[in-house]
Amino acid sequence: EAQVTQNPRYLITVTGKKLTVTCSQNMNHEYMSWYRQDPGLGLRQIYYSMNVEVTDKGDVPEGYKVSRKEKRNFPLILESPSPNQTSLYFCASSLNGYEQYFGPGTRLTVT
């Protein structure tokens, strides 16, 4: 089944404790993105990648890192999480760069 998977789905952590949210797609898509979703703000793009080893900042990249060492994986790294990064996170992939397929989401709480 063609899909985008994210792990973990739920995470509660404390300020400053490094964490990684994994994202994997099995559709051989070149394009991948990370978004955060906050009430009333829609989805805001954090980082995107157009291919292996090619990444760039989206609208809200501060406090996040990404890497794209393999085509199928695009992990999101929070080196020192803060409470304002409490949010719902979505990974997405695309074959052509604009028709996006989203994962199920990761709900992160930073206390």
Added chain:
Amino acid sequence: GENVEQHPSTLSVQEGDSAVIKCTYSDSASNYFPWYKQELGKGPQLIIDIRSNVGEKKDQRIAVTLNKTAKHFSLHITETQPEDSAVYFCAPYTVYNFNKFYFGSGTKLNVKP
């Protein structure tokens, strides 16, 4: 970046009625206009899209119309059903933005049985 506005933010209709959600954007170079549906607890799902050289596109009960001059496009849902209840997002895209996306703030549609 692109300034995207969606209206209304919430919409409540009776089952069987029609629903219309409007999305306005600022970048006149935008050339791809999708609508996503997000059901509770799930990720957004692309339901319909239109390219800039087309004025309207229909897929069964849903349609999207585009007015490039006025810089807005709309989602139309006819004969609404309870399973249409969800949050809908627009995300106009400009090809030269190289994979940068800007989403509207969403419209919560409630279809009452």
